[in-house]
Amino acid sequence: MRELTVDLGDRSYPIYIGEGLLHRAAELFAKHGVSLKSPLMIVSDANVADTYLGPLEEQLRSAGYLTVSITVPSGESSKSLSVFESVITKALEAGLDRHSTIVALGGGVVGDLAGYAAAAYMRGIRFIQIPTTILAHDSSVGGKVAVNHPLAKNIIGAFHQPEIVLYDLQTLQTLPGREVRSGLAEVIKHGLIWDAGFVSWIEENMAKLLSLDPESLGYALYKGCSVKAEVVSKDEREQDLRAILNLGHTIGHALEAVAGYGELTHGEAIAIGMVGSARIGVELGAPEEVYEVTRRLFISCGLPVGIPAHYDTDAIMSAMMRDKKFKEGRMVFVVPTAIGRVEIDKNMSADLVRRTVEQLKGETGQA
Amino acid sequence: MRELTVDLGDRSYPIYIGEGLLHRAAELFAKHGVSLKSPLMIVSDANVADTYLGPLEEQLRSAGYLTVSITVPSGESSKSLSVFESVITKALEAGLDRHSTIVALGGGVVGDLAGYAAAAYMRGIRFIQIPTTILAHDSSVGGKVAVNHPLAKNIIGAFHQPEIVLYDLQTLQTLPGREVRSGLAEVIKHGLIWDAGFVSWIEENMAKLLSLDPESLGYALYKGCSVKAEVVSKDEREQDLRAILNLGHTIGHALEAVAGYGELTHGEAIAIGMVGSARIGVELGAPEEVYEVTRRLFISCGLPVGIPAHYDTDAIMSAMMRDKKFKEGRMVFVVPTAIGRVEIDKNMSADLVRRTVEQLKGETGQA
Numbered sequence: 001m002r003e004l005t006v007d008l009g010d011r012s013y014p015i016y017i018g019e020g021l022l023h024r025a026a027e028l029f030a031k032h033g034v035s036l037k038s039p040l041m042i043v044s045d046a047n048v049a050d051t052y053l054g055p056l057e058e059q060l061r062s063a064g065y066l067t068v069s070i071t072v073p074s075g076e077s078s079k080s081l082s083v084f085e086s087v088i089t090k091a092l093e094a095g096l097d098r099h100s101t102i103v104a105l106g107g108g109v110v111g112d113l114a115g116y117a118a119a120a121y122m123r124g125i126r127f128i129q130i131p132t133t134i135l136a137h138d139s140s141v142g143g144k145v146a147v148n149h150p151l152a153k154n155i156i157g158a159f160h161q162p163e164i165v166l167y168d169l170q171t172l173q174t175l176p177g178r179e180v181r182s183g184l185a186e187v188i189k190h191g192l193i194w195d196a197g198f199v200s201w202i203e204e205n206m207a208k209l210l211s212l213d214p215e216s217l218g219y220a221l222y223k224g225c226s227v228k229a230e231v232v233s234k235d236e237r238e239q240d241l242r243a244i245l246n247l248g249h250t251i252g253h254a255l256e257a258v259a260g261y262g263e264l265t266h267g268e269a270i271a272i273g274m275v276g277s278a279r280i281g282v283e284l285g286a287p288e289e290v291y292e293v294t295r296r297l298f299i300s301c302g303l304p305v306g307i308p309a310h311y312d313t314d315a316i317m318s319a320m321m322r323d324k325k326f327k328e329g330r331m332v333f334v335v336p337t338a339i340g341r342v343e344i345d346k347n348m349s350a351d352l353v354r355r356t357v358e359q360l361k362g363e364t365g366q367a
Numbered sequence: 368m369r370e371l372t373v374d375l376g377d378r379s380y381p382i383y384i385g386e387g388l389l390h391r392a393a394e395l396f397a398k399h400g401v402s403l404k405s406p407l408m409i410v411s412d413a414n415v416a417d418t419y420l421g422p423l424e425e426q427l428r429s430a431g432y433l434t435v436s437i438t439v440p441s442g443e444s445s446k447s448l449s450v451f452e453s454v455i456t457k458a459l460e461a462g463l464d465r466h467s468t469i470v471a472l473g474g475g476v477v478g479d480l481a482g483y484a485a486a487a488y489m490r491g492i493r494f495i496q497i498p499t500t501i502l503a504h505d506s507s508v509g510g511k512v513a514v515n516h517p518l519a520k521n522i523i524g525a526f527h528q529p530e531i532v533l534y535d536l537q538t539l540q541t542l543p544g545r546e547v548r549s550g551l552a553e554v555i556k557h558g559l560i561w562d563a564g565f566v567s568w569i570e571e572n573m574a575k576l577l578s579l580d581p582e583s584l585g586y587a588l589y590k591g592c593s594v595k596a597e598v599v600s601k602d603e604r605e606q607d608l609r610a611i612l613n614l615g616h617t618i619g620h621a622l623e624a625v626a627g628y629g630e631l632t633h634g635e636a637i638a639i640g641m642v643g644s645a646r647i648g649v650e651l652g653a654p655e656e657v658y659e660v661t662r663r664l665f666i667s668c669g670l671p672v673g674i675p676a677h678y679d680t681d682a683i684m685s686a687m688m689r690d691k692k693f694k695e696g697r698m699v700f701v702v703p704t705a706i707g708r709v710e711i712d713k714n715m716s717a718d719l720v721r722r723t724v725e726q727l728k729g730e731t732g733q734a
């Protein structure tokens with residue numbers, strides 16, 4: 001088992017990563033003071049609940065925990081105010097009190113939803129993350145929790161740190177391949193913004209990662225979480241540094257906004273975005289290899305590196321404007337300056353971004 | 368103009384109390400760094416908007432602020448998730464950004480609703496309170512914000528401190544008499560838990576307070592806010608001390624829960640609750656005058672001191688149980704030990720509370 005600490009003063013918390021941790025949940029909960037007297041609630045989604053909810057409930061109950069569970073539909077649509085309300089209703093009906101804990105068993109959707117419920121219920125109760133996707137290594141660190149509004153993603157939320165994060169590598173074995181690749185996009189991002197050595201390691205171990213080799217996966221998640229934890233502990237409330245975590249996300253979010261339902265996963269969208277950002281970096285003076293390595297990484301991971309030709313550039317650009325607010329043709333943009341290093345450019349030219357989007361539409365993804 | 372500071376480290380903020388402050392809003396906003404570049408949103412209710420929204424908008428606009436307003440229906444029903452959603456929708460449509468401010472212009476309902484919207488929007492933006500009821504001297508200090516769930520009051524919320532509180536005594540002149548008395552109940556509470564001298568002052572000045580004499584009202588709100596501020600700054604997140612603010616609220620909330628719509632205001636319910644608590648205090652050894660003074664105060668304020676005979680004791684007790692969770696016939700209860708002093712009894716006998724409720728049903732309110 002690997003362990004690391006997200007260092008946030010009196011809100012610090014540990015992340016445990018290892019095989020079979022689901023079967024040690026009761027022990028780890030007890031170690032971190034989860035109350036046996038107050039009911040705890042597990043939030044899960046339909047896919048995850050099928051395989052993992054029963055065993056978790058059983059193991060907690062046999063240790064004496066009072067558990068109640070709510071299973072929400074799988075997918076982004078569960079990050080809504082109405083599903084949030086149903087989670088709160090369940091909590092009330094089950095009699096959760098100020099000493100209760102809400103447990104998120106699932107990917108980023110369940111983590112964000114359950115986390116926001118924990119932040120809001122009685123103005124904040126304890127929260128535990130049991131992430132079951134690779135992508136959730138990102139969402140489970142940093143305490144950002146939220147639901148969506150029809151007009152904007154993640155607009156209704158809070159900062160609410162978990163008590164512990166419990167990452168059971170075994171649960172990842174059932175992840176669909178596309179979700180594996182999508183999650184790896186964020187792992188790669190954590191390398192690209194912070195750690196050139198980790199980027200090389202990823203390149204060398206891509207095949208193992210894609211085949212879900214537990215040892216490699218454990219190390220990659222440990223490193224990914226560590227980078228995020230370091231950035232977040234230096235800037236919990238996103239005053240400044242934390243913005244580097246948005247590498248590839250300005251273009252990526254715009255692509256997600258214009259894509260049809262299910263056309264692009266988050267990881268696919270930001271992979272394309274990171275390739276675009278690398279292009280811009282090189283344009284602005286970074287060494288050519290920044291672009292080459294970035295592109296190669298995503299191709300070897302089976303992720304797209306270009307924008308499908310039928311996407312409309314105007315639509316992409318106006319989605320970006322809604323998201324980011326250009327001021328006089330300028331915007332904030334995260335730009336790579338070397339492998340493992342990025343800069344926040346507060347004065348990025350919208351024209352340059354537009355040209356890059358155009359170029360990405362010519363990319364075929366052939367290595 | 369009176370000024371006091373709620374001392375909460377880097378979340379400290381000032382409360383301004385005076386006549387005509389609404390006309391100085393732009394100046395005070397500017398002093399506290401409210402951005403001219405980002406739109407700000409005023410949340411108000413129908414009664415308040417009628418008289419005060421226009422002038423506030425005009426004064427902010429003429430100073431160069433971009434303002435947008437939303438008016439919600441008057442009354443507790445606006446503290447719902449669906450009204451909250453409509454506030455968020457309005458904020459999105461108006462393009463509020465991370466540097467925007469949400470302004471609550473109204474009583475405790477608008478303060479709690481707008482405050483929760485400010486806490487949640489983009490995970491927290493700036494918030495200003497312009498309270499227009501006496502009761503809101505209580506709700507505008509301390510940062511508790513929330514909306515209700517059909518099954519429980521204030522269950523969905525956050526701690527979110529305002530940037531400033533701006534109390535214009537002139538706005539109180541239009542308050543219906545019943546709201547005046549209801550608000551004074553919380554002023555009296557702040558005396559009873561903390562400051563015997565203030566209690567005497569209230570007794571002597573009750574007639575002036577009831578006639579909304581600005582000088583007396585200004586002093587009373589200043590003192591009421593000061594007590595609350597002191598308690599809150601010692602215990603922002605209600606670990607312990609802050610619970611003394613619940614004097615009269617255990618019985619009071621139960622009465623509100625069983626009362627028919629509009630039958631009892633919050634102030635009326637807690638006035639009865641405080642008389643009950645004083646009875647219990649005396650029973651447990653406090654001097655007789657604790658009960659006598661408490662009762663006399665509320666009678667002279669025109670507030671009820673007994674429970675209407677048709678209220679069912681069993682219903683009141685089970686509402687209390689839902690709210691507070693007796694454990695083996697015991698509960699947490701705030702008990703006066705002298706005028707200006709209370710204790711938190713973590714082991715109060717439910718039987719004693721029940722007997723007190725029965726006795727309150729015999730009270731007639733004749734001095």
Ligand SMILES: NC(=O)c1ccc[n+]([C@@H]2O[C@H](COP(=O)([O-])OP(=O)(O)OC[C@H]3O[C@@H](n4cnc5c(N)ncnc54)[C@H](O)[C@@H]3O)[C@@H](O)[C@H]2O)c1
Nearest residue numbers: 047074075107108109110132133135138139144171174175
């Ligand atoms: N809070 C943050 O800081 C943060 C950061 C990044 C992303 N996010 C959010 O995370 C969400 C995306 O997370 P995600 O990619 O994990 O999505 P997700 O939770 O929807 O999971 C993806 C899919 O995999 C399924 N699944 C999950 N675990 C599984 C398992 N072990 N076996 C089989 N199937 C499984 C799910 O049912 C779902 O269909 C987005 O809403 C995004 O906004 C939040």
Ligand SMILES: NC(=O)c1ccc[n+]([C@@H]2O[C@H](COP(=O)([O-])OP(=O)(O)OC[C@H]3O[C@@H](n4cnc5c(N)ncnc54)[C@H](O)[C@@H]3O)[C@@H](O)[C@H]2O)c1
Nearest residue numbers: 414441442474475476477499500502505506511538541542
């Ligand atoms: N957050 C906290 O710490 C805290 C503390 C105490 C109470 N509260 C909350 O406060 C709410 C009660 O507050 P309230 O009593 O101010 O209720 P309110 O906001 O509903 O106002 C009472 C009535 O007076 C009207 N009104 C307001 N200002 C007026 C004015 N200047 N002239 C004429 N009419 C006016 C309103 O439209 C309403 O009909 C409750 O929801 C309670 O839960 C919160």
Ligand SMILES: [Zn+2]
Nearest residue numbers: 186249266270
């Ligand atoms: Zn992301």
Ligand SMILES: [Zn+2]
Nearest residue numbers: 553616633637
């Ligand atoms: Zn009250």
